[in-house]
Amino acid sequence: MSKAKNNASPAKRKCGPRLMDRLRPYLMIAPCIAFLVVFTLYPVVNMIYLSFFEYDLLTPKKFVGLNNYYRLFFVNVDFWEAFKHTFYYTVAEVVLLITLGLLLAMWVRKSTFLNAIAQRVMFLPHLVAMLTVAYVFQWLMDDRSGLFNAVLNFFHLPGLNWLNSSKTALMSVVIVSIWKNVGYYALILLSSLKAIPAEIYEAADLDDARPLLKFFKITVPMLSPQIFFLLVTITMGSFKVFESIRVLTGGGPGSSTDVLVYYIYRYAISNMKYGYACAAGTILFVILMVFMVVYFRLPGKRVHYQ
Amino acid sequence: MKSKTYYRIRRKIIWVIDSILKIGVCIFLAFPFYWMLTTSFKTYTESILFPPTLIPRVFTLEGYRTVFEGLDLGMYLKNSLIILFWIILIQMIVMVPAAYGFSKCEFKGRGLLFGFVTVAFMVPSQVTFVTTFLMFSKMKLIKTLIPQIIPFGANAFGIFLLRQNFMQIPDEMLEAARLDEASELQIMLKIMLPMAKSSLVTIALLSFMSHWNSYFWPLVMTTSDSVRPLTMAIDKLKHLDFGFVWPTIMAGNVLMVLPVVILFLIGSKRIIAAMAYRGIK
Numbered sequence: 001m002s003k004a005k006n007n008a009s010p011a012k013r014k015c016g017p018r019l020m021d022r023l024r025p026y027l028m029i030a031p032c033i034a035f036l037v038v039f040t041l042y043p044v045v046n047m048i049y050l051s052f053f054e055y056d057l058l059t060p061k062k063f064v065g066l067n068n069y070y071r072l073f074f075v076n077v078d079f080w081e082a083f084k085h086t087f088y089y090t091v092a093e094v095v096l097l098i099t100l101g102l103l104l105a106m107w108v109r110k111s112t113f114l115n116a117i118a119q120r121v122m123f124l125p126h127l128v129a130m131l132t133v134a135y136v137f138q139w140l141m142d143d144r145s146g147l148f149n150a151v152l153n154f155f156h157l158p159g160l161n162w163l164n165s166s167k168t169a170l171m172s173v174v175i176v177s178i179w180k181n182v183g184y185y186a187l188i189l190l191s192s193l194k195a196i197p198a199e200i201y202e203a204a205d206l207d208d209a210r211p212l213l214k215f216f217k218i219t220v221p222m223l224s225p226q227i228f229f230l231l232v233t234i235t236m237g238s239f240k241v242f243e244s245i246r247v248l249t250g251g252g253p254g255s256s257t258d259v260l261v262y263y264i265y266r267y268a269i270s271n272m273k274y275g276y277a278c279a280a281g282t283i284l285f286v287i288l289m290v291f292m293v294v295y296f297r298l299p300g301k302r303v304h305y306q
Numbered sequence: 307m308k309s310k311t312y313y314r315i316r317r318k319i320i321w322v323i324d325s326i327l328k329i330g331v332c333i334f335l336a337f338p339f340y341w342m343l344t345t346s347f348k349t350y351t352e353s354i355l356f357p358p359t360l361i362p363r364v365f366t367l368e369g370y371r372t373v374f375e376g377l378d379l380g381m382y383l384k385n386s387l388i389i390l391f392w393i394i395l396i397q398m399i400v401m402v403p404a405a406y407g408f409s410k411c412e413f414k415g416r417g418l419l420f421g422f423v424t425v426a427f428m429v430p431s432q433v434t435f436v437t438t439f440l441m442f443s444k445m446k447l448i449k450t451l452i453p454q455i456i457p458f459g460a461n462a463f464g465i466f467l468l469r470q471n472f473m474q475i476p477d478e479m480l481e482a483a484r485l486d487e488a489s490e491l492q493i494m495l496k497i498m499l500p501m502a503k504s505s506l507v508t509i510a511l512l513s514f515m516s517h518w519n520s521y522f523w524p525l526v527m528t529t530s531d532s533v534r535p536l537t538m539a540i541d542k543l544k545h546l547d548f549g550f551v552w553p554t555i556m557a558g559n560v561l562m563v564l565p566v567v568i569l570f571l572i573g574s575k576r577i578i579a580a581m582a583y584r585g586i587k
Contacts, residue, residue, distance in 0.1 A: 022413070024411070024490060025407045025411035025412075025413040025416075026407075026413065027403075028403035028404060028406055028407030028411070029403070029404045029407040029408060029419060031399070031400045031403070031404065031459070031460075032400050032401070032403075032404035032423065032460045032465065033419065033422070033423070035400060035456075035457075035459040035460035036422070036423060036426040036427075036460055039434070039438065039456070039457040039459070039460075040426040040427075040429050040434060041426060042437075042441075043433075043434035043436075043437040043438045043441070044429060044433065044434060044437075046437040046440075046441075047433070047434070047436060047437045050437065050440075057440065057443065104331075107328070108328070114325055114328050114329075115328070117332065118328055118331065118332055119578075120574060120578075121332045121335050121336050122335060123570075123574075123577075123578055123581075124335065124336065124339070124567075124570070125335060125338075126581070127515060127566050127567070127570050127577075128339075128519070128563050128566065128567075129518075129519035129520075129521060129537060129562060129563070129566075130519070130521065131519070131521045131537050131540060131541060131559075131562075132342070132540070132559040132562055132563055133338070135540075135555055135556070135559055136338045136339075136341060136342045136556070136559065137338065138550075139341070139345065139550075139552050139555070139556070140338065140341060144354070144356065145353070145354040145355065145356045145358060146358075147341065147358050150356060150357040150358055153357065154357070179334075179335070179338070183335060184581065187578065187581075187582055188582055191582050236428075236430075240430050240432040240433075242432060242522055243521050243522055246525070247541070261432045264432075264436065265435075265526065268435075268436045268439070268526075269439075269526055274436060274440060277436050278436055278437065281433055281436055284432070284433055285429070285433045288428075288429070288430070288433065292425065292428050295428070296425075
């Protein structure tokens with residue numbers, strides 16, 4: 001059977017008949033597979049395994065069954081807090097990034113001089129380290145001498161406590177992330193926007209369709225695979241938010257910005273409760289897996305990787 | 307019946323408002339960069355003035371001096387560059403044959419293995435870091451640069467981009483080379499690679515930027531300063547003095563951002579195209 005196949009595609013013959021030739025493709029991809037097995041598959045399997053143990057690297061690990069999970073869900077209320085904040089953060093990110101991204105993309109769609117500049121500028125925040133962005137915004141949002149409060153005062157509005165109040169801290173983190181990412185997502189949407197055939201709009205123009213109607217009846221449906229894709233990507237990205245939280249608020253004030261990854265980080269790195277951290281990590285992994293399944297079932301996505 | 311001039315004026319007004327708004331958005335997006343730069347040149351007393359000054363009254367390099375004196379920048383920079391060098395080198399060595407194998411060879415289980423690669427790449431480091439840390443600390447490697455290098459040996463985006471690139475090379479070219487008794491290695495290095503040069507540059511560029519900026523991984527994978535990269539040094543600036551001395555912190559961040567912005571100015575077209583591609587795939 002393999003012979004027939006080889007005859008059918010002569011270029012691929014070399015990868016077939018002799019022993020060395022048959023082994024070669026496997027050797028080619030072996031390093032890549034090996035890296036993934038050692039640094040992705042093994043850590044995940046080991047994490048699930050360790051989640052049933054009490055383990056601190058110093059003393060021998062102790063099997064505790066589902067106790068870690070029991071404590072996560074029913075004893076320590078802080079896990080639900082972290083989960084809740086992650087969820088709020090994710091919803092805000094998804095709604096704001098997609099809405100604003102879409103509006104921005106529509107807005108700078110035509111090729112004019114100003115739009116070309118805008119597109120470059122939109123991309124700039126995406127290049128910079130989250131660490132830097134977080135420090136600059138921490139400075140802008142400083143409640144005593146930060147620029148944001150100076151602007152509010154200028155308009156005779158009371159200043160906000162931004163990162164220092166449990167009411168506004170999570171919102172402030174969202175603002176920072178929006179600033180950093182909105183241009184990037186707008187550019188992704190823009191490239192699909194440009195792929196919509198102009199004839200569709202021309203036909204709508206002939207019918208004197210109003211702009212808003214064109215937007216909801218043509219643009220949104222045509223972009224829907226893309227939007228759905230961004231929905232999944234942004235959700236997955238938001239569930240693993242960490243760097244901005246760590247620099248901007250450190251989970252506080254109180255625990256008002258504690259999120260899942262920060263929670264895992266605290267228990268693993270700071271408290272050395274590795275088994276417990278692994279249980280929390282397993283929960284995060286399961287959540288991400290659900291979105292991964294959705295991701296691979298996306299319409300219009302499957303074509304890319306056969 | 308409204309006249310032609312009415313419409314012309316109306317369009318003009320809309321254009322002006324539109325342009326002003328666009329400039330406004332650009333300023334909103336670019337302003338934090340400006341703020342970082344100007345704050346880095348301010349004196350400490352001026353930086354905490356309220357309301358703040360938009361342009362520094364006194365230009366001073368005090369912030370930069372504190373950064374250079376307070377931190378062993380050379381060591382951190384060296385760590386960053388060593389890490390980047392090895393990551394990019396290993397990624398290239400792993401990526402090229404893998405992309406070749408997945409694009410131009412047929413073998414049993416190719417679909418399955420490629421599926422594994424795709425799924426594995428979607429597991430983020432935020433999930434794997436605890437057990438990876440345990441693995442490296444058991445191997446007593448935490449005090450070396452290795453934990454910051456080898457976990458990144460396989461580069462997802464690189465393999466996908468390169469594979470796409472290789473698939474566009476016609477099979478006839480490879481066949482012709484094989485008739486000339488060229489070995490598979492020669493084909494890969496002498497025919498495939500030169501045609502994918504531009505992709506390789508893009509991949510290296512993006513890899514550089516993402517690992518130059520990385521903060522999470524070094525934070526969880528290191529326990530001593532001697533192996534920490536530049537991002538971790540910047541993170542230490544806030545402890546350099548009592549409280550937050552903004553000019554110093556901003557000066558450090560300017561130094562961090564500079565190489566990335568320069569790279570972007572050189573290759574902005576290439577980078578935007580590649581990032582958009584990465585976003586879509």
